[in-house]
Amino acid sequence: MKNKDQQVYDVAVAGSGIVGLAMAYHASKRGLKTAVFERNPAASGATVRNFGMIWPFGQPLETFDRAMRSREIWLELSAKAGFWAAETGALCLAYEDDEWSVLEEFYETRCDAGYRIDLLDPVSVSGRSKAVQPNGLKGALWSATEVNIDPREATRKIHRYLRESAGVDFYYNTPINFIDLPWVGNAQNSWQADRVFVCGGADFETLYPEIFAESGITRCKLQMMRTVTQPEGWALGPTLCGGLTLQHYQSFAHCESLDRLKNRYAAELPEYNDWGIHVLVSQTSLGEITLGDSHEYGLDLSPFDRAHINQLILDYLGRFASFPNMEIAETWHGVYPKLKGKTELVTDAEDGVTIVNGLGGAGMTLSFGLAGEIMDKI
Ligand SMILES: Cc1cc2nc3c(=O)[nH]c(=O)nc-3n(C[C@H](O)[C@H](O)[C@H](O)COP(=O)(O)OP(=O)(O)OC[C@H]3O[C@@H](n4cnc5c(N)ncnc54)[C@H](O)[C@@H]3O)c2cc1C
Numbered sequence: 001m002k003n004k005d006q007q008v009y010d011v012a013v014a015g016s017g018i019v020g021l022a023m024a025y026h027a028s029k030r031g032l033k034t035a036v037f038e039r040n041p042a043a044s045g046a047t048v049r050n051f052g053m054i055w056p057f058g059q060p061l062e063t064f065d066r067a068m069r070s071r072e073i074w075l076e077l078s079a080k081a082g083f084w085a086a087e088t089g090a091l092c093l094a095y096e097d098d099e100w101s102v103l104e105e106f107y108e109t110r111c112d113a114g115y116r117i118d119l120l121d122p123v124s125v126s127g128r129s130k131a132v133q134p135n136g137l138k139g140a141l142w143s144a145t146e147v148n149i150d151p152r153e154a155t156r157k158i159h160r161y162l163r164e165s166a167g168v169d170f171y172y173n174t175p176i177n178f179i180d181l182p183w184v185g186n187a188q189n190s191w192q193a194d195r196v197f198v199c200g201g202a203d204f205e206t207l208y209p210e211i212f213a214e215s216g217i218t219r220c221k222l223q224m225m226r227t228v229t230q231p232e233g234w235a236l237g238p239t240l241c242g243g244l245t246l247q248h249y250q251s252f253a254h255c256e257s258l259d260r261l262k263n264r265y266a267a268e269l270p271e272y273n274d275w276g277i278h279v280l281v282s283q284t285s286l287g288e289i290t291l292g293d294s295h296e297y298g299l300d301l302s303p304f305d306r307a308h309i310n311q312l313i314l315d316y317l318g319r320f321a322s323f324p325n326m327e328i329a330e331t332w333h334g335v336y337p338k339l340k341g342k343t344e345l346v347t348d349a350e351d352g353v354t355i356v357n358g359l360g361g362a363g364m365t366l367s368f369g370l371a372g373e374i375m376d377k378i
Pocket of ligand 1: 015016018020038039040044045046047048052053174175176177199200201202207222223224292293333334335357360361362363364365366
């Protein structure tokens, strides 16, 4: 069934997670009449389930500038849309010699490459964070570029800002099940658009399943937790990570000293490797602490969470951080799409239709920058 009296769009976006929002943001900035279609009553995928860490320093050289461009847009949108965005920076903590060696090597090889980083001794670390466990601390890598947002609040307010101030139309409870340009729609309704961006996150089945299957993309499940609101406005300050994170983030992948650390973790913490656990700490606009995570890969992920994984995360957290109130108020898991060895999947499905997906664990950090690059090429 086709709408007779509807708006004709320059751009239609399927999916209202951060990738779809970033495409809509750049399209509307270029004066293009844009619509976003979301199959659920609100965005409820990876975009509202993450740490809210805009983390340029976790990116390798190739994508660092993209992350920094995203960072600028996050700050701009925070001011315009009225959501919390704290320029907290980040601390990466070392308690073992091999962890400190990786941080030193990273600093030596990247301090002149645009990263705003420094090496801190334990006393300086304590000056920056009340949460860090001082016993046995060898030091930390400080990065000044990281921003902490609250993904649930920010997503809601970016939707509202794009809708009310940028002229983007949002259609909720509206899956896009077919694309046959100039028509896009579902069994109930369809709309006209010149160009479509497919930003469906971990849904590889509804639109162009054959392209997703050929790409080799898979899914990654991450278990997460959140504490109650910390008392008396207690602020985390810099977002935190411990040594396990060094083997997960691509920015450290070039460090030769990483092998020694990986070998020790394999011998001493095999369960952490089995479940892909490393531990990150951020805060929300309400003062809760967000904790995670694990990494389980595959197309057939269990819908059920393991209490044991959460306990491993909390045990490792205890090595490097604590907060006034450690009571866990929420647990959940999120799923993101991941294309091994690639930072994104951007491909033309047919004339006028582009799939934008596969940003893995860095979609919050990279989407606004990537979307700008895509729109510039059109
Ligand atoms: C637990 C966790 C922690 C993370 N932490 C961070 C972090 O701190 N920093 C960072 O940079 N990245 C982080 N990430 C990664 C980041 O969250 C993802 O890369 C990003 O959110 C992916 O956004 P998306 O828009 O592709 O997908 P999603 O957020 O999943 O959005 C896709 C949307 O499309 C809708 N949809 C799907 N198909 C259709 C259709 N056919 N029609 C209409 N709507 C459709 C879905 O309902 C959904 O709302 C994390 C991810 C997870 C899971």
